[in-house]
Amino acid sequence: MTQSVVVQVGQCGNQIGCCFWDLALREHAAVNQKGIYDDALSSFFRNVDTRVGGDGSSISKGRISSLKARAVLIDMEEGVVNEILQGPLRDVFDSKQLITDISGSGNNWAVGHKVFGSLYREQILEKLRKSAEQCDCLQCFFVIHSMGGGTGSGLGTFLLKVLEDEFPDVYRFVTAVYPSSEDDVITSPYNSMLAMKELNERADCVLPIDNQSLFDIISKIDLVTSGKLGAAVKPKSLVTTNMGTVTKCPKKPFDAMNNIVANLLLSLTSSARFEGSLNMDLNEISMNLVPFPQLHYLVSSLTPLYTLADVNIPPRRLDQMFSDAFSKNHQLIQADPRHSLYLACALIVRGNVQISDLRRNIERLKPALHFVSWNQEGWKTSLCSVPPVGHSHSLLALANNTCVKPTFMELRERFMRLYRKKAHLHHYLQVDGMEECAFAEAVSSLSALIQEYDELDATKSMPVLDVPRLSVAL
């Protein structure tokens, strides 16, 4: 069994991270009835004997003593991290695995990346090495940050370079929150663009998220819970809730949105942590879903968003779950995969679902979807026996699909509007080590990516021709 380390950077990253740890504990508490520290728990948590002084040595087996998150918390402001450390989750975090500053990055990627990067490089390295040493077999770093700010975006992507250099064999999965069009940070296009270049070059897999989509999902849920069916909804099943967690009730409006992202990460790792009839480890995600190194952006969708307290769920409801996964209303970014081109698709199913249910739905949905000519059967599937809390089954779909293109094109558009006028550029250029060519390189990198998606899209309407086979003499 392998372990993963979560590195949460910046305000957004830490808020999402906090929700993640909350829900992770809840999930494991529901599954782990006997209080034994097992392999599943060890993937994200250490078991520490707090009676022994000093470092709190790790206990590898036996009863759960005190669980510590395999996490590194990084923020250049103190507010969010302090709140976490004073909140109900304080004991879950190792107080030595933090890096904070007070001045913040001023929504400036250059400050986050260059200034704080060089200032904190050694400390970052030290904390990462410590986390790695505490793992028997470290498989993956989950990095969480926003794209539009300064710390998450700048320092978060600086971190990627450190990870690539120091831990080249460990996967780098980035959960990146992209700014919506109504983002109030004026320089977010610059920050996002500069960060994109790093994600292009140094991430193994990126799960783009945008706030607008999360918000729309919440609105949809609110409609249901306040409507006729409201009473029938099982409260713990809401993808937005943290009911039953250590934190009693959502304190901030973002919590509901962050819980969705937290559930995404839990489902992503479910088949690696828990048993099932068709397991999927984290390395299989990258292996199957990334046909060419640069095309590693995966659009995700989670269903169901809630469960009705309905004992007998007939297969039709199950099938509805599969249909929803492909609807544009369930995607975590503004994207419509149904009408774009699939390069690959993964279906991570949890709970009481068997292979025949999975196959029936693939057969049913396939005709309406467009897959690239060389990957007509581009499905990667997994069945994990353990459902999420409050559900009898759930589905996470990960699509490597050209529907990400509009997000990137819009980003480039917003960037160019600022850049053409050189607006706010001086804030960046006055940072030591920051050159104007960095901007040009970043645009160039994104444009190359967009072009790849364009070329793939062009093949969509072409007839699928078989490549002539090798002819052999007998």
Next chain:
Amino acid sequence: MRSTISRLQVIHSLVFSTGPSLWLGMSIVTVQLGQCGNQIGFEVFDALFRDSHCSQGLCSKRENEAYQASCKERFFREEENGVPVARAVLVDMEPKVINQTLSRAARSGRWTYGQHACFCQRQGSGNNWAYGYSVHGPKHEESIMNLIQKEVEKCDSLSGFFIIMSMAGGTGSGLGAFVTQKLQDQYPSSLKMNQIIWPYGTGEVILQNYNSILTLSHLYRSSDALLIHENDAVHKICARRMNIKQISFRDLNQVLAHQLGSVFQPTYSEDGSFHYRRNPLGDLMEHLVPHPEFKMLSVRNIPQMSENSLAYSTFTWAGLLKHLRQMLISSAKMEEGIDWQVQPPSSGLPPLGKMSAHKDPHFNTSIANLVILRGKDVQSANVEGFKDPALYTSWLEPLHAFSTWKTQRAFGKYEKSAALVSNSQLLVKPLDVIVGKAWNMFASKAYVHQYTKFGIEEEDFLDSFTLLEQVVASYGNL
């Protein structure tokens, strides 16, 4: 042909060796690889055990005991506390499945796996053949081969190895290919049969076609026979014949285990004798793999229905064999929807080297067939229909192309049952489809970087394609 002849000499020397278990028979060591291999392996041992301890033997007590003892020697060994231990080595690169498999066996209380029969790592092969073959293989070669050696030492007389693996993933496929090669090096006089699972046509794993062609091409060089099961076919059997509504992998595996059990459980060594065959692996190879270029075998069994439905049906050997023969001829994968229009070429033996002008394109030409009959009145079963020369390719005498194994002892609750192991064109079309898809993907170079990262180059792919195109062509030209 030289290798074939020397192989036959080896088999003969094994068959006629004298040893303490002369009458009991030789043992088979099973190597279960990856999630699929381990999940199936459990079902196979369970099916073998439950059948051999089935009370409805429909034969004498003494006969039943001989059957049990033969099965036991072949697949199990005795442990101190009397619980039979499967002659198996379990290998996986991550621990969850092996843990599950071991506990299922222990919970059953009927039989168990050896205490130190497992090799496990922490991180899987990522569905990457190259990772299984080039990284895990060399790294863990010594440990795995040692485990196998220990199990071999516990056999009085080793017939060979039964290696259970899938083609679609990374461990079963890549590490499976590696281990098979090492077995060939280390045990050149023992036989190796690889039980390979072909994935569903519509993806379980996106890399499944690459992994499949790499696996098949490598195994073609190092294995003695490839016994192939297709998930699509087994699924259909579950859906239409077994009436299972929500089909799980466990259901598929149990149908598969039933098919394998009906092949490998004891049968009489020759017509009229009541001694059980000593070396089924050897005999199987001898009958079914006359030429190293043709080693793909498939299994069909009849009746295909759940044990619960048996009470409402009676069978005759004539009926069962008629259906089985037509399944063979028309390439049917199950007992339903058989195309009765397909008939063998009417002009008898086709002219040497040429395809008969009257040959039905849907007709499935065989190289060799083995029919295994179990149950009541088995001596009266008429298998003449399978001896028709028109069924076979021209370069083997029909006399050598067809064999029958029998036992009066029924299999499970099936009063009469038959299995057909066939070396024929049955698998050409599915193989062709896999090669085609893999080739399309390879032409675009998609995912190739995932393989070159671990030492499998484009040239290795091309070698695999070439070998398999030859296999497709050879079988197609029968």
